[in-house]
Amino acid sequence: MNPELGLFALILATCLALLQSVVPLVGSYTGRLRWMNAGRSLATGQFIFTLLSFSCLVYAFLADDFTVKYVASNSNSLLPAIYKVTATWGGHEGSLLLWILTLTGWGQVVAMRSGKLPPELSARVLSVLGMVSVGFLLFILLTSNPFERLLPFPPQDGADLNPLLQDLGMIVHPPMLYMGYVGFAVAFAFAIAALMGGQLDSAWARWARPWTTVAWAFLTAGIALGSWWAYYELGWGGWWFWDPVENASLMPWLAGTALMHSLAVTEKRGLFKSWTLLLAIATFSLSLFGTFLVRSGVLTSVHAFASDPMRGLFVLGYLMLVVGASLTLFAFKAPEIRSKITFNLLSRETLLLVNNVLLITSCATVLLGTMFPLLVDALDLGMVSVGPPYFNMLFVPMALMLAFALGIGIMLNWKKGTVSWLVQQLRWVFVVSALGGLAFGFMYGDSFVISEALGIGMVFWIVLVILKDIYNKTRNANGLFAGLKKLKPSYYGMQLAHFGLAVTFVGAAMSGGYSEQKDLRMNPGDIAELGEYAFRFDGVEQEHGPNYMANAGTLTVFKNQEKVATLHPEKRVYAVQGMPMTEAGIDAGLTRDLYVALGEPLGDDAWAVRLHIKPFVRFLWLGAIFMALGGLLAVSDKRYRVRLKKKAANKAAVAKGKARKGKTAVAGGRA
Amino acid sequence: MSNDKTVKKSRLKLFLPLAFFLTFCILLYVGLFLEDKKELPSALLNDPVPEFSLPKLKQPNEIVTQETLKGQVYLLNVWGSWCPACKVEHPYLVKLAKRGVRIIGLSYKDEDADALRWLQRLEDPYTFNIVDKDGRLGVDLGVYGAPETFLVDKKGIIRYKHVGIVDQRVWVEVLKPKYGQLQKEVL
Numbered sequence: 001m002n003p004e005l006g007l008f009a010l011i012l013a014t015c016l017a018l019l020q021s022v023v024p025l026v027g028s029y030t031g032r033l034r035w036m037n038a039g040r041s042l043a044t045g046q047f048i049f050t051l052l053s054f055s056c057l058v059y060a061f062l063a064d065d066f067t068v069k070y071v072a073s074n075s076n077s078l079l080p081a082i083y084k085v086t087a088t089w090g091g092h093e094g095s096l097l098l099w100i101l102t103l104t105g106w107g108q109v110v111a112m113r114s115g116k117l118p119p120e121l122s123a124r125v126l127s128v129l130g131m132v133s134v135g136f137l138l139f140i141l142l143t144s145n146p147f148e149r150l151l152p153f154p155p156q157d158g159a160d161l162n163p164l165l166q167d168l169g170m171i172v173h174p175p176m177l178y179m180g181y182v183g184f185a186v187a188f189a190f191a192i193a194a195l196m197g198g199q200l201d202s203a204w205a206r207w208a209r210p211w212t213t214v215a216w217a218f219l220t221a222g223i224a225l226g227s228w229w230a231y232y233e234l235g236w237g238g239w240w241f242w243d244p245v246e247n248a249s250l251m252p253w254l255a256g257t258a259l260m261h262s263l264a265v266t267e268k269r270g271l272f273k274s275w276t277l278l279l280a281i282a283t284f285s286l287s288l289f290g291t292f293l294v295r296s297g298v299l300t301s302v303h304a305f306a307s308d309p310m311r312g313l314f315v316l317g318y319l320m321l322v323v324g325a326s327l328t329l330f331a332f333k334a335p336e337i338r339s340k341i342t343f344n345l346l347s348r349e350t351l352l353l354v355n356n357v358l359l360i361t362s363c364a365t366v367l368l369g370t371m372f373p374l375l376v377d378a379l380d381l382g383m384v385s386v387g388p389p390y391f392n393m394l395f396v397p398m399a400l401m402l403a404f405a406l407g408i409g410i411m412l413n414w415k416k417g418t419v420s421w422l423v424q425q426l427r428w429v430f431v432v433s434a435l436g437g438l439a440f441g442f443m444y445g446d447s448f449v450i451s452e453a454l455g456i457g458m459v460f461w462i463v464l465v466i467l468k469d470i471y472n473k474t475r476n477a478n479g480l481f482a483g484l485k486k487l488k489p490s491y492y493g494m495q496l497a498h499f500g501l502a503v504t505f506v507g508a509a510m511s512g513g514y515s516e517q518k519d520l521r522m523n524p525g526d527i528a529e530l531g532e533y534a535f536r537f538d539g540v541e542q543e544h545g546p547n548y549m550a551n552a553g554t555l556t557v558f559k560n561q562e563k564v565a566t567l568h569p570e571k572r573v574y575a576v577q578g579m580p581m582t583e584a585g586i587d588a589g590l591t592r593d594l595y596v597a598l599g600e601p602l603g604d605d606a607w608a609v610r611l612h613i614k615p616f617v618r619f620l621w622l623g624a625i626f627m628a629l630g631g632l633l634a635v636s637d638k639r640y641r642v643r644l645k646k647k648a649a650n651k652a653a654v655a656k657g658k659a660r661k662g663k664t665a666v667a668g669g670r671a
Numbered sequence: 672m673s674n675d676k677t678v679k680k681s682r683l684k685l686f687l688p689l690a691f692f693l694t695f696c697i698l699l700y701v702g703l704f705l706e707d708k709k710e711l712p713s714a715l716l717n718d719p720v721p722e723f724s725l726p727k728l729k730q731p732n733e734i735v736t737q738e739t740l741k742g743q744v745y746l747l748n749v750w751g752s753w754c755p756a757c758k759v760e761h762p763y764l765v766k767l768a769k770r771g772v773r774i775i776g777l778s779y780k781d782e783d784a785d786a787l788r789w790l791q792r793l794e795d796p797y798t799f800n801i802v803d804k805d806g807r808l809g810v811d812l813g814v815y816g817a818p819e820t821f822l823v824d825k826k827g828i829i830r831y832k833h834v835g836i837v838d839q840r841v842w843v844e845v846l847k848p849k850y851g852q853l854q855k856e857v858l
Contacts, residue, residue: 234755316699319696319699320696324693330685330688330689335682374699519791600792608792
């Protein structure tokens with residue numbers, strides 16, 4: 001009964017989504033306030049029914065209901081309860097349902113906070129969100145029903161969750177990523193609504209900005225989690241593989257980052273308007289395209305678990321409809337929202353334009369690298385594969401240029417600046433950064449590595465410019481503290497995120513350039529030296545997990561004769577799928593990770609063992625955390641709230657206020 | 672008048688994203704229906720393994736040619752230590768090798784040291800490995816990416832190609848029946 005309830009709820013959600021995509025929109029063109037307001041209750045209804053449906057699926061997993069095909073192929077009665085819950089999004093159907101749940105969840109938040117928007121705008125935003133979710137709901141109902149039954153002969157037990165996914169990182173990774181992907185749907189809806197209304201002012205940018213920033217923060221966290229997961233779970237010690245599916249999440253991130261910066265210009269200066277709209281469309285399109293890549297099997301990848309050309313065709317059709325329609329709308333309506341303000345060549349506007357160009361170029365580079373094999377194949381020019389060297393060669397220089405532009409951009413004022421002033425401000429920062437990078441390159445490690453020296457030089461550059469800028473902004477106040485207090489959260493958010501980028505640079509440069517690695521055969525009692533550490537292999541023991549058998553090794557690590565860590569790398573064999581898995585033993589530290597993976601038994605208790613020392617690798621993800629927190633901090637800025645509250649008060653009076661004020665205050669706090 | 676023209680021109684520019692996107696979609700559409708790219712294009716199917724002369728990985732002094740390989744049914748597995756999917760595939764190849772399936776590796780666009788380290792660290796399921804450092808043989812074979820696995824019969828004719836990971840399901844449902852059949856063929 002339960003699965004049928006889930007399916008029924010999903011069908012109801014689809015009906016509500018259909019209504020949501022039509023009714024408020026028609027209302028906004030005919031001026032019927034009640035029709036426009038209907039969007040909110042429809043969004044809420046859609047969210048509740050999707051949530052109900054999702055809960056039914058979770059329940060089916062917890063209850064080991066193997067009559068449900070999806071449960072049978074992704075779970076097992078021996079699977080620990082927590083993984084039964086997360087197995088819900090372990091396969092295609094369930095992760096699609098999670099996607100939709102996230103989308104309707106965002107829709108619900110938009111509905112709650114939309115009281116402050118002009119009614120036409122909020123109606124159109126909700127309508128567009130409704131259209132987006134209709135597509136996905138139809139997709140799941142027509143091609144990927146998670147509630148399909150295996151009757152009358154259900155299997156005795158399930159095929160188990162892919163062992164790669166039985167892991168903490170994987171529990172949190174997809175929801176985070178989806179929050180980001182889908183969050184850009186809101187920015188997209190705002191852009192489409194602006195195009196429909198033919199109006200885009202700085203108030204619009206102020207509404208659209210927090211949504212974009214929050215989505216971006218989630219996506220940042222999601223990508224970082226994915227990279228962290230690959231680091232410890234694939235047992236390679238690498239953290240980015242330029243796999244098509246990784247690229248699928250990186251592209252919206254790059255475009256979204258560009259969008260965030262372009263929105264800043266649109267809000268502050270009323271510039272780049274149509275460019276901002278185009279970016280909003282592009283960012284969401286890339287999110288959809290990511291879904292297409294993962295779900296269609298157009299490109300082979302580790303992540304493409306189940307692929308099916310029919311599904312691919314559906315997503316492609318959907319993509320064409322959504323993106324094609326938006327771009328057509330853009331082409332016709334964009335001239336109405338041209339900006340007519342000019343700015344000086346040397347100004348923050350220009351630097352943000354440089355930022356956008358660099359980000360979009362890197363995004364295009366990644367897109368080209370991802371699609372190139374397919375392109376060549378389709379044109380019948382033979383077959384080619386593009387490897388990490390291509391990406392590293394093009395992506396790294398662009399990241400460095402971006403970091404350099406970032407420094408100048410922070411320093412410059414809006415509208416105009418002068419070269420002499422800029423030179424005066426930055427010459428010492430530049431000299432110190434250049435010397436710092438060089439000194440570092442010569443002193444650290446065995447040999448001079450140019451890309452690492454440049455990377456560290458850029459770290460100096462970013463950090464020093466941030467400090468200089470804070471100094472400039474506070475020096476006229478009475479004392480440093482008073483000055484710091486005056487600066488706004490959005491300013492701190494921006495600087496924190498930029499600082500995060502510098503921190504990530506440290507991680508990438510140090511772990512990329514100075515990692516040490518050794519593969520060896522070790523007998524119990526053997527000691528191997530790597531860097532300044534000595535690793536003692538203490539043997540391997542058999543262990544039983546709930547649904548796997550493990551060979552658990554023990555290594556004790558010494559530094560200067562003192563014990564610093566005990567590591568437990570494991571080699572697991574999962575019972576049902578018979579799949580061996582490597583669990584690396586990691587001693588995490590801020591300045592270095594000790595990373596040990598167990599290879600194969602070599603007879604006589606000897607094992608193949610791989611030792612890594614990864615300097616500063618944690619900085620990669622630490623930086624991402626700073627970036628995400630910076631985004632959230634920026635959104636907490638009062639300017640997004642105060643004005644909204646004022647509007648809310650007006651709006652409530654006009655629309656016979658349904659006691660929405662209280663909610664506004666709460667939601668406003670979350671901004 | 673001229674003003675009108677520039678306006679028109681800039682309006683046309685706004686259609687560029689749309690045009691770009693539509694071209695892109697055509698590519699995706701073609702990609703989706705690329706003659707079942709998991710299988711060998713029919714033109715190449717049942718062709719002999721292309722001519723080559725390449726060294727072995729572990730014995731760089733020994734040279735392998737397409738002639739060397741004739742006489743036995745084998746799987747030609749294209750892999751590289753740079754390819755995460757190969758890592759996922761690897762344990763199953765080891766299993767197959769233990770069951771007596773003859774697997775010949777093609778170390779594709781890889782550094783020898785990396786490939787050797789891989790084989791030493793994991794198990795070595797390969798009868799031997801052919802080193803295709805610049806990917807020349809890969810191009811002749813029409814390799815799309817790694818991993819890929821070709822099924823070659825006793826006469827050295829390619830009978831099947833699988834793109835992506837060979838796992839239990841692929842082996843049991845697709846490769847094993849064909850492999851068994853080819854085993855029975857007489858030279």
